[in-house]
Amino acid sequence: MDLFIDVLSWTLLTLGGLAVLVGGIGALRMPDLYTRMHAASVTDSLGAILVIAGIMLQAGLSLATIKLAAILLFLLLTSPTSSNALASAALLAGTKPLSERSDAEGES
Amino acid sequence: MTEIFGTFLLSLLVITAVAIVRTKNLFVAVMLMSIASLLIAAVFFLLDAADVALTEAAVGAGISTVLFLGALALTFERERPSATKRALPVIVTVIAALVVIYATFDKPRLGDPEAPVHRHVAPWYLEKTPEYVDIPNVVTAVLGTFRGYDTLGEVFVVFTAGIGVLFLLGYGRVTRSADEETEINVGLRHHLIPRTVGRLLIPFILLFGLYVQFHGEYGPGGGFQAGAIIAASMILYALLEGERHALDVLPQRLLLGLMAGGAILYTGVGILGMLLGGNFLDYSVLSDNPVAGQQLGIILIEAGVGITVTGTLLAIFHAFAARER
Amino acid sequence: MAVFELFNYWVFAILLMIGFYAVIAKPNLIKKLIGLSLFQSAVFLLYISMGRVEGGTAPIFSDNAETALFSNPLPQVLILTAIVVGISTLALGLGIVVRIREEYGSIEENEIAEIDRR
Numbered sequence: 001m002d003l004f005i006d007v008l009s010w011t012l013l014t015l016g017g018l019a020v021l022v023g024g025i026g027a028l029r030m031p032d033l034y035t036r037m038h039a040a041s042v043t044d045s046l047g048a049i050l051v052i053a054g055i056m057l058q059a060g061l062s063l064a065t066i067k068l069a070a071i072l073l074f075l076l077l078t079s080p081t082s083s084n085a086l087a088s089a090a091l092l093a094g095t096k097p098l099s100e101r102s103d104a105e106g107e108s
Numbered sequence: 109m110t111e112i113f114g115t116f117l118l119s120l121l122v123i124t125a126v127a128i129v130r131t132k133n134l135f136v137a138v139m140l141m142s143i144a145s146l147l148i149a150a151v152f153f154l155l156d157a158a159d160v161a162l163t164e165a166a167v168g169a170g171i172s173t174v175l176f177l178g179a180l181a182l183t184f185e186r187e188r189p190s191a192t193k194r195a196l197p198v199i200v201t202v203i204a205a206l207v208v209i210y211a212t213f214d215k216p217r218l219g220d221p222e223a224p225v226h227r228h229v230a231p232w233y234l235e236k237t238p239e240y241v242d243i244p245n246v247v248t249a250v251l252g253t254f255r256g257y258d259t260l261g262e263v264f265v266v267f268t269a270g271i272g273v274l275f276l277l278g279y280g281r282v283t284r285s286a287d288e289e290t291e292i293n294v295g296l297r298h299h300l301i302p303r304t305v306g307r308l309l310i311p312f313i314l315l316f317g318l319y320v321q322f323h324g325e326y327g328p329g330g331g332f333q334a335g336a337i338i339a340a341s342m343i344l345y346a347l348l349e350g351e352r353h354a355l356d357v358l359p360q361r362l363l364l365g366l367m368a369g370g371a372i373l374y375t376g377v378g379i380l381g382m383l384l385g386g387n388f389l390d391y392s393v394l395s396d397n398p399v400a401g402q403q404l405g406i407i408l409i410e411a412g413v414g415i416t417v418t419g420t421l422l423a424i425f426h427a428f429a430a431r432e433r
Numbered sequence: 434m435a436v437f438e439l440f441n442y443w444v445f446a447i448l449l450m451i452g453f454y455a456v457i458a459k460p461n462l463i464k465k466l467i468g469l470s471l472f473q474s475a476v477f478l479l480y481i482s483m484g485r486v487e488g489g490t491a492p493i494f495s496d497n498a499e500t501a502l503f504s505n506p507l508p509q510v511l512i513l514t515a516i517v518v519g520i521s522t523l524a525l526g527l528g529i530v531v532r533i534r535e536e537y538g539s540i541e542e543n544e545i546a547e548i549d550r551r
Contacts, residue, residue, distance in 0.1 A: 074309070074312070077305055077308070077309065078305065078309065081301055081302055081305040081306075084299075084301045084302065085299065085301075085302045088299055111437045114441075115437065115440055118440065118441065118444040119444075121444065121448070122444060122447055122448065122451075125447075125448055125451045125452070125471055126451060128455075128467060128471065129451055129454060129455045129459070129464075129468065129471075134461070134463055134464070137464065137467055138467070141467055141470065141471075144471070144474070145474070148474050148477070148478065151478065152477075152481055155441075155481050155482060155484070155485045155504070156484075156485055156486075156489060156490060156491045156492075156504035157481045157484065157491070157504070157508075157509045157512070158491045158493070159509055159513060160477070160481060160509050160512050160513055160516070163513055163516050163517070164477070164516055167516055167517065167520050168474070168516065168520075171520060172470065172520055172523060175520075175523065175524055175527055176463070176467075176527065178527075179463065179527040179528075179530060179531055180463065182531045182534065183463065183530065183531060183534040183540050184534075184540060194458070197454060197457050197458035198454070198458070200457070201450045201453060201454040201457075201458075202450075204450055204453065205446055205447060205449075205450040208445075208446040208449060208450070209442075209443055209446045212439055212442035212443060212445075212446060213439070215439065215442055215483075217438035217439065218437065218438055218439065218440075218441055218442075218482060218485060218487075219485045219486055219487030219488075220486075220487070221486050221487070221488075221489075221502075223483070225483050225484065225505060225507075225508070226486060226505055229507060230505045230506065230507045233506060233507065234492065234503055234506065237494075238494065244493050244494040244495060245492075245493050245494075246492040246493065246494070246503070246506045247492060247493075247506045247509050247510055247513070250506055250507065250510045251510050251513060251514075255510055258514060259514065262514045262517060262518060265517075265518050265521055266517060266518075266521050268521070269521030269522065269524050269525050270521075270524075272525045272528065273524050273525060273528040276525075276528035276529060276531075276532055277528050277531060277532070327493060328491075328493070330513075332513065332516075332517050417517070420521075424524045424528075427528070428527070428528075428531070431531065
Protein backbone atom coordinates (compact mmCIF):
# COMPACT_ATOMS: atom_id res chain seq x y z
CA MET A 1 0.00 0.00 0.00
CA ASP A 2 2.80 2.39 0.89
CA LEU A 3 4.60 1.53 -2.32
CA PHE A 4 1.43 2.17 -4.30
CA ILE A 5 0.96 5.60 -2.76
CA ASP A 6 4.62 6.41 -3.35
CA VAL A 7 4.49 5.42 -7.00
CA LEU A 8 1.23 7.32 -7.48
CA SER A 9 2.59 10.49 -5.91
CA TRP A 10 5.77 10.31 -7.99
CA THR A 11 3.69 9.89 -11.14
CA LEU A 12 1.59 12.90 -10.23
CA LEU A 13 4.67 14.99 -9.48
CA THR A 14 6.32 14.04 -12.77
CA LEU A 15 3.17 14.80 -14.74
CA GLY A 16 2.88 18.11 -12.92
CA GLY A 17 6.45 18.93 -13.83
CA LEU A 18 5.73 18.12 -17.46
CA ALA A 19 2.67 20.36 -17.41
CA VAL A 20 4.76 23.25 -16.01
CA LEU A 21 7.40 22.61 -18.68
CA VAL A 22 4.78 22.66 -21.44
CA GLY A 23 3.38 25.89 -20.05
CA GLY A 24 6.84 27.44 -19.99
CA ILE A 25 7.68 26.42 -23.54
CA GLY A 26 4.31 27.70 -24.69
CA ALA A 27 4.86 31.03 -22.97
CA LEU A 28 8.10 31.41 -24.90
CA ARG A 29 7.06 30.22 -28.33
CA MET A 30 3.56 31.54 -28.82
CA PRO A 31 3.26 34.48 -31.22
CA ASP A 32 0.95 36.82 -29.37
CA LEU A 33 0.30 38.10 -25.84
CA TYR A 34 -3.07 36.40 -25.49
CA THR A 35 -1.90 33.00 -26.73
CA ARG A 36 1.13 33.25 -24.44
CA MET A 37 -1.12 33.88 -21.48
CA HIS A 38 -3.28 30.97 -22.49
CA ALA A 39 -0.24 28.71 -22.53
CA ALA A 40 1.14 30.01 -19.24
CA SER A 41 -2.18 29.46 -17.47
CA VAL A 42 -1.66 25.71 -17.92
CA THR A 43 1.09 26.04 -15.33
CA ASP A 44 -1.19 27.59 -12.78
CA SER A 45 -4.14 25.26 -13.16
CA LEU A 46 -3.13 21.78 -14.30
CA GLY A 47 0.43 21.99 -13.04
CA ALA A 48 -0.63 23.25 -9.61
CA ILE A 49 -3.30 20.57 -9.19
CA LEU A 50 -0.98 17.70 -10.15
CA VAL A 51 2.00 18.88 -8.09
CA ILE A 52 -0.01 19.67 -4.97
CA ALA A 53 -1.93 16.38 -5.25
CA GLY A 54 1.40 14.56 -5.44
CA ILE A 55 2.69 16.33 -2.34
CA MET A 56 -0.58 15.69 -0.48
CA LEU A 57 -0.15 11.97 -1.09
CA GLN A 58 3.37 12.19 0.34
CA ALA A 59 2.15 14.01 3.43
CA GLY A 60 -0.55 11.47 4.21
CA LEU A 61 -3.40 12.36 6.55
CA SER A 62 -2.07 15.20 8.66
CA LEU A 63 -2.42 18.93 9.20
CA ALA A 64 -0.06 19.54 6.30
CA THR A 65 -2.56 17.99 3.88
CA ILE A 66 -5.31 20.36 4.97
CA LYS A 67 -2.98 23.32 4.58
CA LEU A 68 -2.01 22.10 1.10
CA ALA A 69 -5.67 21.75 0.15
CA ALA A 70 -6.27 25.33 1.28
CA ILE A 71 -3.28 26.52 -0.75
CA LEU A 72 -4.62 24.69 -3.81
CA LEU A 73 -8.04 26.28 -3.35
CA PHE A 74 -6.62 29.79 -3.13
CA LEU A 75 -4.30 29.19 -6.08
CA LEU A 76 -7.20 28.02 -8.22
CA LEU A 77 -9.19 31.09 -7.19
CA THR A 78 -6.54 33.73 -7.76
CA SER A 79 -4.55 32.72 -10.82
CA PRO A 80 -7.43 32.68 -13.34
CA THR A 81 -8.52 36.03 -11.91
CA SER A 82 -5.10 37.52 -12.47
CA SER A 83 -5.03 36.16 -16.02
CA ASN A 84 -8.38 37.81 -16.63
CA ALA A 85 -7.15 41.09 -15.15
CA LEU A 86 -4.01 40.93 -17.29
CA ALA A 87 -6.00 40.28 -20.47
CA SER A 88 -8.43 43.12 -19.66
CA ALA A 89 -5.53 45.46 -19.02
CA ALA A 90 -3.89 44.48 -22.30
CA LEU A 91 -7.15 45.06 -24.20
CA LEU A 92 -7.61 48.44 -22.55
CA ALA A 93 -4.04 49.40 -23.42
CA GLY A 94 -4.73 48.64 -27.05
CA THR A 95 -2.90 45.39 -27.68
CA LYS A 96 -4.82 43.68 -30.44
CA PRO A 97 -5.06 39.91 -30.75
CA LEU A 98 -3.20 38.40 -33.65
CA SER A 99 -6.29 37.64 -35.70
CA GLU A 100 -7.54 41.23 -35.62
CA ARG A 101 -4.41 42.92 -36.76
CA SER A 102 -4.26 44.05 -40.36
CA ASP A 103 -1.25 43.06 -42.41
CA ALA A 104 0.04 46.61 -42.41
CA GLU A 105 0.62 46.65 -38.66
CA GLY A 106 3.64 44.97 -37.25
CA GLU A 107 3.79 42.49 -34.43
CA SER A 108 3.63 43.87 -30.93
CA MET B 109 20.00 17.40 -3.70
CA THR B 110 18.91 20.61 -2.09
CA GLU B 111 22.29 22.11 -2.92
CA ILE B 112 21.69 21.53 -6.63
CA PHE B 113 18.27 23.14 -6.33
CA GLY B 114 19.76 26.05 -4.41
CA THR B 115 22.43 26.50 -7.07
CA PHE B 116 19.77 26.46 -9.77
CA LEU B 117 17.69 29.10 -7.99
CA LEU B 118 20.74 31.30 -7.44
CA SER B 119 21.67 31.10 -11.13
CA LEU B 120 18.14 32.16 -12.05
CA LEU B 121 18.54 35.02 -9.58
CA VAL B 122 21.72 36.26 -11.27
CA ILE B 123 20.08 36.12 -14.71
CA THR B 124 17.07 38.06 -13.40
CA ALA B 125 19.34 40.68 -11.83
CA VAL B 126 21.19 41.21 -15.11
CA ALA B 127 17.85 41.57 -16.91
CA ILE B 128 16.67 44.10 -14.32
CA VAL B 129 19.65 46.35 -14.88
CA ARG B 130 19.63 46.09 -18.64
CA THR B 131 15.98 46.71 -19.43
CA LYS B 132 14.91 50.23 -20.38
CA ASN B 133 11.28 49.87 -19.37
CA LEU B 134 10.99 50.57 -15.64
CA PHE B 135 7.71 48.69 -15.36
CA VAL B 136 9.43 45.53 -16.57
CA ALA B 137 12.28 46.15 -14.12
CA VAL B 138 9.85 46.37 -11.19
CA MET B 139 8.09 43.14 -12.19
CA LEU B 140 11.41 41.34 -12.54
CA MET B 141 12.37 42.74 -9.14
CA SER B 142 9.38 41.01 -7.56
CA ILE B 143 10.36 37.74 -9.27
CA ALA B 144 13.89 38.17 -7.88
CA SER B 145 12.46 38.71 -4.39
CA LEU B 146 10.47 35.49 -4.66
CA LEU B 147 13.56 33.58 -5.82
CA ILE B 148 15.55 34.94 -2.90
CA ALA B 149 12.75 33.95 -0.52
CA ALA B 150 12.94 30.39 -1.87
CA VAL B 151 16.73 30.38 -1.39
CA PHE B 152 16.30 31.62 2.19
CA PHE B 153 13.92 28.77 2.87
CA LEU B 154 16.43 26.27 1.51
CA LEU B 155 19.05 27.78 3.84
CA ASP B 156 16.83 26.99 6.89
CA ALA B 157 15.73 30.58 7.45
CA ALA B 158 11.95 30.20 7.53
CA ASP B 159 11.11 33.51 9.24
CA VAL B 160 13.32 35.48 6.88
CA ALA B 161 11.80 33.73 3.84
CA LEU B 162 8.30 34.68 4.97
CA THR B 163 9.35 38.29 5.56
CA GLU B 164 11.13 38.58 2.23
CA ALA B 165 8.14 37.13 0.37
CA ALA B 166 5.60 39.36 2.12
CA VAL B 167 7.64 42.55 2.20
CA GLY B 168 9.94 42.23 -0.82
CA ALA B 169 7.68 40.59 -3.36
CA GLY B 170 4.49 42.21 -2.09
CA ILE B 171 4.83 45.62 -0.52
CA SER B 172 7.96 46.80 -2.31
CA THR B 173 6.41 46.08 -5.72
CA VAL B 174 3.32 48.09 -4.78
CA LEU B 175 5.46 51.03 -3.63
CA PHE B 176 7.50 51.00 -6.83
CA LEU B 177 4.34 50.88 -8.94
CA GLY B 178 2.86 53.75 -6.96
CA ALA B 179 5.97 55.82 -7.61
CA LEU B 180 6.04 54.83 -11.29
CA ALA B 181 2.44 55.97 -11.71
CA LEU B 182 3.55 59.42 -10.57
CA THR B 183 6.72 59.57 -12.66
CA PHE B 184 7.79 58.11 -15.96
CA GLU B 185 7.61 54.59 -17.13
CA ARG B 186 10.55 54.43 -19.47
CA GLU B 187 14.15 55.24 -18.82
CA ARG B 188 15.77 57.69 -21.21
CA PRO B 189 18.70 55.96 -22.89
CA SER B 190 21.96 57.54 -21.82
CA ALA B 191 23.81 59.29 -24.60
CA THR B 192 27.38 58.52 -23.58
CA LYS B 193 28.62 55.03 -22.88
CA ARG B 194 31.33 55.29 -20.30
CA ALA B 195 33.74 52.49 -19.52
CA LEU B 196 34.75 53.64 -16.06
CA PRO B 197 31.76 52.23 -14.10
CA VAL B 198 32.16 48.85 -15.78
CA ILE B 199 35.88 48.72 -14.99
CA VAL B 200 35.33 49.73 -11.36
CA THR B 201 32.54 47.18 -10.97
CA VAL B 202 34.55 44.32 -12.47
CA ILE B 203 37.60 45.08 -10.34
CA ALA B 204 35.48 45.31 -7.18
CA ALA B 205 33.73 42.02 -8.07
CA LEU B 206 37.08 40.27 -8.50
CA VAL B 207 38.31 41.62 -5.18
CA VAL B 208 35.19 40.41 -3.36
CA ILE B 209 35.39 36.98 -5.00
CA TYR B 210 39.03 36.74 -3.98
CA ALA B 211 37.98 37.57 -0.44
CA THR B 212 35.36 34.82 -0.36
CA PHE B 213 38.05 32.14 -0.70
CA ASP B 214 38.92 32.72 2.91
CA LYS B 215 35.46 31.87 4.13
CA PRO B 216 34.65 28.51 5.70
CA ARG B 217 32.61 26.33 3.38
CA LEU B 218 28.85 26.58 3.33
CA GLY B 219 27.34 24.78 6.29
CA ASP B 220 30.54 24.18 8.21
CA PRO B 221 29.55 23.49 11.84
CA GLU B 222 32.97 24.63 13.05
CA ALA B 223 32.67 28.10 11.55
CA PRO B 224 33.40 30.96 13.97
CA VAL B 225 29.91 32.38 13.60
CA HIS B 226 28.48 29.35 15.40
CA ARG B 227 30.52 29.95 18.55
CA HIS B 228 30.00 32.57 21.26
CA VAL B 229 26.42 33.77 21.50
CA ALA B 230 24.41 31.49 19.17
CA PRO B 231 24.74 28.21 21.15
CA TRP B 232 23.90 30.17 24.30
CA TYR B 233 20.65 31.40 22.72
CA LEU B 234 19.74 27.91 21.53
CA GLU B 235 20.46 26.49 24.96
CA LYS B 236 18.81 29.12 27.13
CA THR B 237 15.61 29.70 25.14
CA PRO B 238 13.75 26.70 26.63
CA GLU B 239 14.92 27.76 30.06
CA TYR B 240 14.17 31.49 30.04
CA VAL B 241 11.40 31.88 27.49
CA ASP B 242 10.14 28.38 26.60
CA ILE B 243 8.71 29.13 23.17
CA PRO B 244 9.51 26.91 20.20
CA ASN B 245 10.62 29.59 17.74
CA VAL B 246 14.12 30.68 18.75
CA VAL B 247 14.19 33.53 16.23
CA THR B 248 11.15 35.17 17.84
CA ALA B 249 12.65 34.65 21.28
CA VAL B 250 15.90 36.34 20.27
CA LEU B 251 14.05 39.11 18.43
CA GLY B 252 11.63 39.76 21.25
CA THR B 253 13.57 39.16 24.42
CA PHE B 254 17.30 38.78 24.06
CA ARG B 255 17.59 41.52 21.40
CA GLY B 256 14.40 43.37 22.23
CA TYR B 257 16.04 46.77 22.30
CA ASP B 258 17.11 46.43 18.65
CA THR B 259 13.55 45.58 17.71
CA LEU B 260 12.35 48.70 19.50
CA GLY B 261 14.76 50.73 17.39
CA GLU B 262 13.44 49.05 14.28
CA VAL B 263 9.85 49.95 15.15
CA PHE B 264 10.96 53.54 15.49
CA VAL B 265 12.70 53.38 12.09
CA VAL B 266 9.47 52.18 10.48
CA PHE B 267 7.56 54.94 12.22
CA THR B 268 10.09 57.55 11.07
CA ALA B 269 9.85 56.37 7.47
CA GLY B 270 6.07 56.70 7.65
CA ILE B 271 6.26 60.24 8.99
CA GLY B 272 8.91 61.12 6.42
CA VAL B 273 6.76 59.99 3.52
CA LEU B 274 3.75 61.82 4.94
CA PHE B 275 5.81 65.00 5.17
CA LEU B 276 7.02 64.61 1.59
CA LEU B 277 3.84 63.57 -0.13
CA GLY B 278 1.11 65.02 1.98
CA TYR B 279 -1.66 63.63 4.03
CA GLY B 280 -3.52 61.85 1.27
CA ARG B 281 -6.79 63.67 1.04
CA VAL B 282 -8.81 62.90 -2.08
CA THR B 283 -11.20 65.56 -3.33
CA ARG B 284 -14.76 64.42 -3.33
CA SER B 285 -16.81 64.53 -6.49
CA ALA B 286 -20.57 64.69 -6.35
CA ASP B 287 -21.66 61.43 -7.86
CA GLU B 288 -18.85 59.12 -6.88
CA GLU B 289 -21.09 56.92 -4.82
CA THR B 290 -22.71 55.41 -7.88
CA GLU B 291 -19.89 55.96 -10.33
CA ILE B 292 -19.03 52.71 -11.95
CA ASN B 293 -15.56 53.71 -13.10
CA VAL B 294 -14.10 54.08 -9.62
CA GLY B 295 -11.35 51.62 -8.82
CA LEU B 296 -11.94 48.29 -10.46
CA ARG B 297 -15.71 48.30 -10.06
CA HIS B 298 -16.24 48.00 -13.77
CA HIS B 299 -14.41 44.70 -13.89
CA LEU B 300 -16.63 42.16 -12.23
CA ILE B 301 -14.32 39.17 -12.02
CA PRO B 302 -11.38 40.73 -10.17
CA ARG B 303 -13.79 42.61 -7.95
CA THR B 304 -15.80 39.54 -6.92
CA VAL B 305 -12.82 37.30 -6.34
CA GLY B 306 -10.99 40.09 -4.53
CA ARG B 307 -13.85 40.73 -2.16
CA LEU B 308 -14.04 36.99 -1.49
CA LEU B 309 -10.35 36.83 -0.68
CA ILE B 310 -9.93 39.85 1.59
CA PRO B 311 -11.37 38.22 4.76
CA PHE B 312 -9.17 35.18 4.27
CA ILE B 313 -6.07 37.30 3.84
CA LEU B 314 -6.92 39.17 7.04
CA LEU B 315 -7.46 35.88 8.83
CA PHE B 316 -4.11 34.61 7.61
CA GLY B 317 -2.45 37.82 8.76
CA LEU B 318 -3.86 37.36 12.24
CA TYR B 319 -2.76 33.72 12.23
CA VAL B 320 0.79 34.72 11.33
CA GLN B 321 0.77 37.40 14.04
CA PHE B 322 -0.23 35.16 16.89
CA HIS B 323 1.69 32.07 15.79
CA GLY B 324 4.99 33.87 15.70
CA GLU B 325 6.09 32.02 18.79
CA TYR B 326 5.28 28.54 17.52
CA GLY B 327 6.41 28.72 13.93
CA PRO B 328 7.64 31.20 11.38
CA GLY B 329 5.77 34.43 11.77
CA GLY B 330 5.62 37.47 13.95
CA GLY B 331 4.73 41.13 13.84
CA PHE B 332 6.51 42.26 10.68
CA GLN B 333 5.13 39.59 8.41
CA ALA B 334 1.63 39.96 9.84
CA GLY B 335 1.73 43.73 9.40
CA ALA B 336 2.75 43.36 5.78
CA ILE B 337 0.02 40.78 5.07
CA ILE B 338 -2.76 42.81 6.70
CA ALA B 339 -1.57 45.93 4.88
CA ALA B 340 -1.63 43.94 1.62
CA SER B 341 -5.26 42.99 2.16
CA MET B 342 -6.22 46.62 2.71
CA ILE B 343 -4.24 47.68 -0.35
CA LEU B 344 -6.24 45.10 -2.33
CA TYR B 345 -9.41 46.72 -1.04
CA ALA B 346 -8.16 50.15 -2.07
CA LEU B 347 -7.33 48.89 -5.56
CA LEU B 348 -10.75 47.31 -5.99
CA GLU B 349 -13.01 49.96 -4.56
CA GLY B 350 -11.14 53.11 -5.41
CA GLU B 351 -9.02 55.37 -3.30
CA ARG B 352 -11.79 57.45 -1.80
CA HIS B 353 -13.73 54.52 -0.44
CA ALA B 354 -10.61 53.01 1.01
CA LEU B 355 -9.87 56.29 2.77
CA ASP B 356 -13.42 56.30 4.08
CA VAL B 357 -13.03 52.84 5.54
CA LEU B 358 -9.64 53.49 7.13
CA PRO B 359 -9.10 57.23 7.35
CA GLN B 360 -5.60 58.63 7.48
CA ARG B 361 -6.11 59.80 11.04
CA LEU B 362 -6.71 56.23 12.13
CA LEU B 363 -3.59 55.09 10.28
CA LEU B 364 -1.54 57.76 12.03
CA GLY B 365 -2.97 56.53 15.32
CA LEU B 366 -1.98 52.96 14.45
CA MET B 367 1.54 54.04 13.51
CA ALA B 368 2.11 55.81 16.78
CA GLY B 369 0.06 53.37 18.86
CA GLY B 370 2.24 50.36 18.11
CA ALA B 371 5.41 52.18 19.07
CA ILE B 372 3.75 53.50 22.23
CA LEU B 373 2.61 49.98 23.13
CA TYR B 374 6.13 48.64 22.75
CA THR B 375 7.69 51.42 24.80
CA GLY B 376 4.87 51.13 27.31
CA VAL B 377 5.69 47.47 27.93
CA GLY B 378 9.29 48.49 28.52
CA ILE B 379 8.35 51.20 30.98
CA LEU B 380 5.87 48.87 32.68
CA GLY B 381 8.80 46.57 33.32
CA MET B 382 10.60 49.44 35.02
CA LEU B 383 7.55 50.40 37.08
CA LEU B 384 7.18 46.84 38.33
CA GLY B 385 10.72 46.75 39.61
CA GLY B 386 12.81 45.35 36.78
CA ASN B 387 14.90 46.95 34.08
CA PHE B 388 13.63 48.63 30.91
CA LEU B 389 12.14 45.95 28.61
CA ASP B 390 12.50 43.30 31.31
CA TYR B 391 9.49 41.06 30.83
CA SER B 392 10.13 38.68 33.70
CA VAL B 393 8.46 40.99 36.19
CA LEU B 394 5.20 41.18 34.22
CA SER B 395 3.83 38.10 35.90
CA ASP B 396 4.50 35.91 38.94
CA ASN B 397 6.19 33.23 36.89
CA PRO B 398 9.17 34.76 35.02
CA VAL B 399 8.73 32.44 32.03
CA ALA B 400 5.04 33.35 31.73
CA GLY B 401 6.03 36.99 32.03
CA GLN B 402 8.45 36.61 29.15
CA GLN B 403 5.79 35.03 26.98
CA LEU B 404 3.28 37.75 27.83
CA GLY B 405 5.84 40.40 27.04
CA ILE B 406 6.63 38.86 23.67
CA ILE B 407 2.93 38.68 22.72
CA LEU B 408 2.47 42.35 23.63
CA ILE B 409 5.47 43.66 21.77
CA GLU B 410 4.76 41.58 18.67
CA ALA B 411 1.28 43.11 18.67
CA GLY B 412 2.87 46.55 18.89
CA VAL B 413 5.19 45.77 16.00
CA GLY B 414 2.34 44.44 13.85
CA ILE B 415 0.18 47.48 14.53
CA THR B 416 2.92 49.94 13.64
CA VAL B 417 3.93 48.11 10.47
CA THR B 418 0.31 47.89 9.27
CA GLY B 419 -0.35 51.56 9.91
CA THR B 420 2.88 52.71 8.31
CA LEU B 421 2.61 50.63 5.15
CA LEU B 422 -0.99 51.68 4.61
CA ALA B 423 -0.23 55.35 5.26
CA ILE B 424 2.66 55.24 2.78
CA PHE B 425 0.50 53.53 0.16
CA HIS B 426 -2.28 56.09 0.51
CA ALA B 427 0.24 58.94 0.37
CA PHE B 428 1.42 57.65 -3.02
CA ALA B 429 -1.99 56.69 -4.36
CA ALA B 430 -3.85 59.86 -3.42
CA ARG B 431 -1.22 62.23 -4.77
CA GLU B 432 -2.54 64.24 -7.70
CA ARG B 433 -0.60 63.93 -10.92
CA MET C 434 31.42 19.01 -4.90
CA ALA C 435 33.77 21.88 -4.62
CA VAL C 436 31.61 24.37 -6.47
CA PHE C 437 28.81 24.09 -3.93
CA GLU C 438 30.99 25.05 -1.03
CA LEU C 439 31.40 28.69 -1.97
CA PHE C 440 28.76 29.18 -4.67
CA ASN C 441 26.48 31.24 -2.45
CA TYR C 442 29.30 33.68 -1.74
CA TRP C 443 30.18 34.06 -5.41
CA VAL C 444 26.54 34.79 -6.21
CA PHE C 445 26.63 37.32 -3.37
CA ALA C 446 29.64 39.04 -4.97
CA ILE C 447 28.03 39.09 -8.43
CA LEU C 448 24.67 40.40 -7.18
CA LEU C 449 26.45 43.02 -5.06
CA MET C 450 28.30 44.33 -8.07
CA ILE C 451 25.24 44.24 -10.35
CA GLY C 452 23.35 46.37 -7.86
CA PHE C 453 26.36 48.64 -7.39
CA TYR C 454 26.69 49.09 -11.15
CA ALA C 455 23.04 50.11 -11.38
CA VAL C 456 23.56 52.70 -8.65
CA ILE C 457 26.63 54.33 -10.16
CA ALA C 458 26.12 53.96 -13.89
CA LYS C 459 22.40 54.47 -14.56
CA PRO C 460 21.23 58.10 -14.56
CA ASN C 461 17.59 57.26 -13.86
CA LEU C 462 16.78 57.75 -10.18
CA ILE C 463 14.33 54.86 -9.92
CA LYS C 464 16.88 52.55 -11.55
CA LYS C 465 19.32 53.61 -8.87
CA LEU C 466 16.82 52.72 -6.16
CA ILE C 467 16.21 49.33 -7.77
CA GLY C 468 19.97 48.75 -7.83
CA LEU C 469 20.18 49.67 -4.17
CA SER C 470 17.46 47.15 -3.40
CA LEU C 471 19.42 44.44 -5.27
CA PHE C 472 22.54 45.40 -3.30
CA GLN C 473 20.65 44.94 -0.03
CA SER C 474 19.31 41.56 -1.14
CA ALA C 475 22.86 40.41 -1.87
CA VAL C 476 23.94 41.32 1.67
CA PHE C 477 20.99 39.39 3.10
CA LEU C 478 22.07 36.37 1.06
CA LEU C 479 25.57 36.61 2.53
CA TYR C 480 24.40 36.63 6.13
CA ILE C 481 21.86 33.84 5.78
CA SER C 482 24.37 31.67 3.93
CA MET C 483 26.81 32.16 6.77
CA GLY C 484 24.24 31.00 9.27
CA ARG C 485 23.56 27.63 7.71
CA VAL C 486 24.74 24.49 9.44
CA GLU C 487 24.72 21.40 7.27
CA GLY C 488 22.44 18.70 8.58
CA GLY C 489 20.58 21.23 10.68
CA THR C 490 17.03 22.45 10.46
CA ALA C 491 15.32 25.76 11.00
CA PRO C 492 15.82 26.95 14.60
CA ILE C 493 12.36 25.97 15.81
CA PHE C 494 12.00 23.44 18.62
CA SER C 495 9.40 20.84 17.79
CA ASP C 496 8.19 17.88 19.78
CA ASN C 497 8.89 15.17 17.26
CA ALA C 498 12.42 16.21 16.29
CA GLU C 499 15.27 14.44 18.00
CA THR C 500 18.01 16.28 16.16
CA ALA C 501 19.72 18.83 18.33
CA LEU C 502 21.39 20.47 15.36
CA PHE C 503 19.90 23.82 14.42
CA SER C 504 21.00 26.49 12.04
CA ASN C 505 22.23 29.67 13.59
CA PRO C 506 19.32 31.93 14.63
CA LEU C 507 21.36 35.09 15.07
CA PRO C 508 21.91 36.12 11.43
CA GLN C 509 18.23 35.49 10.79
CA VAL C 510 17.25 37.99 13.48
CA LEU C 511 19.64 40.59 12.06
CA ILE C 512 18.35 40.12 8.52
CA LEU C 513 14.71 40.25 9.64
CA THR C 514 15.40 43.72 11.00
CA ALA C 515 17.41 44.65 7.92
CA ILE C 516 14.64 43.73 5.47
CA VAL C 517 12.12 45.98 7.21
CA VAL C 518 14.60 48.85 7.51
CA GLY C 519 15.42 48.42 3.82
CA ILE C 520 11.85 48.83 2.76
CA SER C 521 11.43 51.86 5.03
CA THR C 522 14.33 53.63 3.34
CA LEU C 523 13.01 52.53 -0.06
CA ALA C 524 9.65 54.16 0.67
CA LEU C 525 11.35 57.37 1.75
CA GLY C 526 13.58 57.36 -1.34
CA LEU C 527 10.60 56.87 -3.64
CA GLY C 528 8.83 59.79 -1.95
CA ILE C 529 11.85 62.00 -2.64
CA VAL C 530 11.94 60.85 -6.28
CA VAL C 531 8.27 61.74 -6.74
CA ARG C 532 8.89 65.22 -5.34
CA ILE C 533 11.94 65.69 -7.58
CA ARG C 534 9.82 64.77 -10.57
CA GLU C 535 7.25 67.36 -9.59
CA GLU C 536 9.81 70.09 -9.07
CA TYR C 537 12.21 69.47 -11.96
CA GLY C 538 10.02 67.62 -14.45
CA SER C 539 12.49 64.81 -14.95
CA ILE C 540 14.09 61.97 -13.02
CA GLU C 541 17.29 61.62 -15.01
CA GLU C 542 20.31 62.70 -13.08
CA ASN C 543 22.03 64.56 -15.94
CA GLU C 544 18.90 66.52 -16.85
CA ILE C 545 18.42 67.54 -13.23
CA ALA C 546 22.03 68.75 -13.02
CA GLU C 547 21.44 70.67 -16.25
CA ILE C 548 18.37 72.42 -14.85
CA ASP C 549 20.23 73.20 -11.65
CA ARG C 550 23.05 74.85 -13.50
CA ARG C 551 20.76 77.34 -15.17
